[in-house]
Every structure is written in structure tokens, then in C-alpha cells.
Amino acid sequence: MTKEIKFEQNYINNKLQNIVNHDLISFHMPGHKKGKIYDKLGYGKLVKDLYKMDTTEIIETDNLFSAEEIIKDSQDRASKIFKSGQSYYLVNGSTCGIQAAILATCKPKSKILINRDCHQSAINAFILGDVEPVYIKGSICENTYTIQGVSEQDVISAIDNNEDIKVLMLTYPSYYGMVFDLEKICRYAHEKGMMVIVDEAHGAHLNLSDKLPKSALEQGADIVIQSLHKTLPAFTQSSMLHVQGDLVDKKNLERFLKIVQSSSPSYVLMSSLEIAIDIHDRYGKGLMDNLLNDIENFEADLSKIDGVKVIKGHDATKVFISLKDLGINGYDLEEILRYKYNIQVELSNYYGVLLICTIGNEKNDFDAFLEAIKSIAKNFNKNHDLKIKQDNLNQKEAELIHINYPNIIPKKVLSPREAFYSDKKEVKLKDSIGKVSGEYIIPYPPGISLTSPGEIITKEVIDYILICKEYGMNVSGLKDKSLDIIEIIEN
Ligand SMILES: Cc1ncc(COP(=O)(O)O)c(C=O)c1O
DSSP states (O other): OOOOOOOTTOHHHHHHHHHHHTTOEEESSSTTTTTHHHHHHTOHHHHHTHHHHOOOSOTTSOOGGGOOSHHHHHHHHHHHHHTOSEEEEESSHHHHHHHHHHHHHOOTTOEEEEETTOOHHHHHHHHHHTOEEEEEOOEEOTTTOOEEEOOHHHHHHHHHHOTTOOEEEEEOSOTTOOOOOHHHHHHHHHHTTOEEEEEOTTOTTGGGOTTSOOOTTTTTOSEEEEEHHHHSSOOTTOEEEEEOSSSSOHHHHHHHHHHHSOSSOOHHHHHHHHHHHHHHHHHHHHHHHHHHHHHHHHHHHHHTSTTOEEEEOSSTTEEEEEOGGGTOOHHHHHHHHHHHHOEEESEEOSSOEEEEOOTTOOHHHHHHHHHHHHHHHHHOOTTSSSOOOOOOOOHHHHHHHHHHOOOOOOOBOSOHHHHHHSOEEEEEGGGOTTSEESSOBEEETTTOOSBOTTBBOOHHHHHHHHHHHHTTOEEESOSOTTSSEEEEEOO
8 A cells, every 4th residue: 555645844745635636726827727737627637747747758659859640740739839930949937938039030239119117937038148228118907007008100110110020029918918019010010021920928818708808819920938837737937939920030049949948858748738728729728718708797797896807908818806995905905815715816916916816716606705805805904804915005105106206217237147247336326327227126016127138227226215114115227225225337
């Protein structure tokens, strides 16, 4: 008989097992929602056996980096289903796909046109490949204070003003499900001889319904990177990179995919990608119809509760809920949901919480959430009942923060790579005005870098950070959490 092992010092396993035992309701990534979708659709045994199938490149298992047999067949099927020219499995998340795409299309010292709120993996690629970003400003949503994305007009003007740049990269959709007319942008960029890379990390599910925004591939992007683990039922880190058209040098791209991924790519993750794609193909559209229906009813019911605001993205699977009008900020709401109602959301900001709903969610997940919100709205009283952190911002102060937000792209004097390798020195925040920043300054929300390494620190930014400090807002990037000190680069 096999002996059951005691897990005293298995810190990670104990915590995860505990979460499994609590049957936490998931409105966060990964998209398989604690694996429930596998059991429901009959993939349970396959998934449970994955540890036995964990292997390496041996006879008959092919090779991710020169796929000719099973991996090629699997990727070819994915390409057919996603209607790409060619699709590649990624075992290091969209992070590595974004990096390979940038490194393969931008030579050292060349420029790339990119949205300011691009993912950190893109910035890291600029450091690695000595690429010069030229940023396009995005806008911020009034209600949720989150990133809304770029406007078509701003991108088109940026293309017109930068005729020497040959690569445009955009994030589509945003984390919060906002989109723009990518088709028009792709058409315009192509007319000007520009290649378009799309970070569609949050949009692998978009081709499952006509009620969702069109996917980046449908709209003509040349390279598209998708995190299947975020919005489809794949394991964390399982992503895909698709290519279409003839602007991309695939051989060069493949060289970089090999550089940015492990030389022992995980067969468990590749299997998980194949399962997610199989579910997408066989059941995806029906499940998405049901999901969109459940979300519509859920939002209608939530909107009937006094003080509850539902803020919809263009992608209906992203639901932002605000209880600010009841005096409950998003950070507190996340904790109440988790510790009182066993529900975990994807994230919170001052204004509310974001739910990532996928085909792995069931109607009863929405029912449980609705009951929780009804109960919170009815019973919440700041002075007693729930022991939560007190809201240290009132609405007026929040508005003040809103008004003062300096949504401008500062002057850049050093490239990301030059800034990365430069010596840094610590100074008091107020003494840093006019100096070259050695750190990122990223207030949350909205989570866009106000100043990046190599850029000039302005008075507007420092004044804003001081307001953030006063009201206890979260500012990431700076090593000094008390927001007194910043690293600068002396030139
Ligand atoms: C917009 C965006 N792009 C790329 C990534 C990286 O994706 P992955 O976690 O698959 O590496 C993220 C991760 O959260 C993201 O939000």
C-alpha cells in the first residue's frame, strides 16, 4: 500500500491544497478555473495523467524547436482553428512570444512604435535588443481609472510622424477588455510599409463569438501573441504566437523563439495547450454562448442593487464592479469577497474589482457572486460588521487624484538599454526634478509608467507622486516604498 506523505514543510503545496479544499470560486486566471472544465467535459483523466506524460525530447516525442512530427501536427491544427498562417506553442507565457517578436523584427538601435502602457516584457525586450521605443499615449477610463487603450487617430498620427519606423506594436484588448479599430490601423500601417505586432495576451478567446470584438488575426495583424492560460482552459504559462501574411521572416522569428524559451520545453504545458485548443474547437462556441448569456443576466441583476455599478468593457467577459457609491473601495471589496464569501477576483483597484470570466465558469459561480454582492450591499456598515481596513480616501480626494494625473510622455534622453546599464544614485524625490530617472514610476491605478528609466523627471510627476503618498495610493517601480527616495542617473 502506498503511504500518504505528510506535508509539514511543503509551504507552497499546503497553501494550494488548502485553496483547493476550500473550493474557492474563481473569477481570476487561469481560464480553466481550478480545472473544473476538464472534469465537466471529460478531459479529467487525461489531465490527471499529465505528470506521467511529463517527458523530454526522446524517440517519437518530436522537438518544439524543429517540430516535424506530433508537435508540428498539433501546431498545424491550432493554426487551422485560429486561422493563422502559422502558429507556435510557447511554454514561457506571452512574455517570451512578445520578446521573440520584438527581437526578430527590430534590429539593435532601430525604433518601434508602441503603446505607452505596453507590458513589461516588451520593455525588457528593448533592453535586451537595444531597441528604441517611441510611445503612443493611451487614455484612462473615467469610471474605473483603468487603461482604455490608444485611439485610432493617435496611432495614425504617430505612424505619419514616424515614417522611418517599420514596426508597430499594440496591446489589444486591454486587461479590462477595451478595444479600438485595429483593422483600420493594420490597413494604414501596411499601406505605409509597417508590420503590426499585437499583444493579444488577454484575447485568446475572442474568436469564439461574433458578440465579442474581432480578434487581431481577423483584423490583419502580422504577429499575434495570446496567453491561452488567461482566457482559455490552458495551464499557466501556456501561450501561442501566430503569424500571417508575408511580412514576417519566420526563420528569424524561430531563432529568437529558441533563444527566449527553455531548452527543455515542458510537454505538460504543450499538452495543456493542445487540450485547450481541442476544447476551443469542439465546445468553445457553445460554451461561450452560455457564458455571455450568464454574464448578461448577472449584470442585469447586479445593476438592480442600489449602489452597485457594473462597468462593461467592449469584451463582455471582463466585468468591472464598483461599490464605491456604498463607500466600499475595490481593495476592501476584494478582501471581503475572498474571506467572507470564498470568491477570488482577478484584481482590485481603488474604484472596484475586475472579474475575468471564461468558458470555465458555471452559472452557479455567478449566482454565488450575486448573492455575495447583495449581502454586502445590505449589511455593509463601516463602523461595525466587517473587520476591514478603513477607506483612507474619500470621493473628493479620489477626484483630486484623477484631475492631477499627468498623462504625458516625458522627454527621453537614454534608451532603455543605456538606462538599464547606467550607474544610479539615490536622491530625495523633490530633488529629482529635471534629472534622468533610474527607476519606473508606476502609480496603481492605472498602472502606466509616468516616468521610465532614461526619461526626465518632471515637476508634474513629482507633485502627483506626493499626492499619491499623502493618500496612500500604491506606486510601484520605486524601490523606496515610503516614496521619499528615487534613483537617478547622472550624466
Ligand atoms: C498585456 C499583457 N501582455 C503580456 C502579458 C504576459 O503574459 P504571460 O503571463 O502569458 O507571460 C501580460 C501578463 O499579464 C499582459 O497583461
